Amino acid sequence: MTALSRLLRERGDLERGEGLARKAAATGHGPALSYLSSILRERGDLEGAERLAHQAAAAGHGVALSELSRFWRDRGDLATAERLAHQAATVGVTIALSELAERYRENGELEEAERFARHAAAADNTMPLIDVAEALRKRGDREQAERVARAAADAGSSSAWELLVLLSCERGDLFEAEALARQAADIGVVPALVTMVKFLLDHGELASAERIGRAAASYGDIDALIKVAEFHREHGDLEEFARIVSIAEIYTSNADERRPQPLLPAVSTSSEDWRPLQIPDSVNSQDVAAASASVSQALERLFLRLGPPPATAHAGIEPTRGGDGGVA
Missing domain, CATH: 1.25.40 (Serine Threonine Protein Phosphatase 5, Tetratricopeptide repeat)
Structure with a gap:
């Protein structure tokens, strides 16, 4: 019935459209009450619109209250807008508060x-x-x-952890930034480690970026290591590019055997007792040597993803090719 009401109103038959909307709202259906509230709001009956919006909210549909809040906000009546936004939030509609x-x-x-x-x-x-x-x-x-x-x-925001890591990096406290990033990873926010790697790469801290990238890979996320590899590739260092790819390949191939171990206790970010842990790198030079047989496959996949090396790359180096494609 509401759909037919909308169609009639779109065609200019406002009276019949509103009549059908009223019949639908009379059933106590929340969305129908919200729709009728919007009709009354459009034609200036704000008191009736709010009354219906409250009825809709009581039926579990708070959108009309949220829309009324927006209406008053746009007209500068922020007190009324706030009141309605809070009422909408009580039934789970928070967009008015966000707006x-x-x-x-x-x-x-x-x-x-x-x-x-x-x-x-x-x-x-x-x-x-x-x-x-x-x-x-x-x-x-x-x-x-x-x-x-x-x-x-x-x-409960995961994005907040990434921002906290970045803020610590920006004020020069890499010790705390690493502690936060590892703490975040322990509760499932591994991108916090990736955020730190991006910062370290931007500031030329390649060894630290690789170390943190390996920590992220130990949680099953090799994106940070890929960013380190991309950095070396973009700067023409294909030797380092191949080495980092081989490390990423190890983590990928052994993903089922690697499980993250707790690094820091899961405490509130308001704690003043953060302590970064010093852990040995999960992969060493012997790991890389043992993985040499799989490096060409890893390079093929990464070259397919990233494209050919930049023009500044060493001229004498040829990328690995396979029978199923690769870099021409």
Whole structure:
């Protein structure tokens, strides 16, 4: 019935369309009540629209309350917008809270943005907190950015761990950055290690980048090692490129035998007792030598993925080819 109502309204038959919408809403169906609320809002009956929105929310459909919140927000009545956003959140619709946080963030009012972002996080939507933390970071307020990112991490955001690692790197505390990255990996956020590898590569710390990349690979994610290999390839060092690929190949071929061991206790990010652990590299030069037979296959796969080496590469080196394709 609601679909037919929409069709009639699209064709300009507003009266019949609204009549059908009212019949559908009379059944107490949440989406139908929300739809009728939107009709009343469009024609200016805001009191009736809110009444129906509350009925829809009581039926488990809070979208109308969220849309009304947006309506009042766009007209500058932020108090009403906030009231309706909170009411929508009680039935699981947090987009209005997120949009209010975004509005304040875009206006540079980061304290208000954080307030709404925390409300959204309490309703299991942590992205507004990450956005606020990023805004604080870009403004140069790293201390406040870390505080907000930690709140997001404590609320369950995996992206927050990556941001915390990056913030620690940017203030030069690689010791803490590694501790955080390994702690994150222990709870399943292996991309935090990849984030650190990217930073280290950007700053020319190749040995450290390889070491952290191996740590990520021990958790089953070779993306960090691939980034190290790509770095060497882009700079024309195909010897190092081949060596890193061979290490990645070892981790890939032995993935079923490798299982990450706990590196740090899973504690809240608010703990002041982080301690990075010094662990031996999982793969050494003997591992690389033992894998030499599989290096050509690894190179073939990686060359297929990355394309030919850059023009600056050593002219005398030929990439490995196989019968099923490769680099021409």
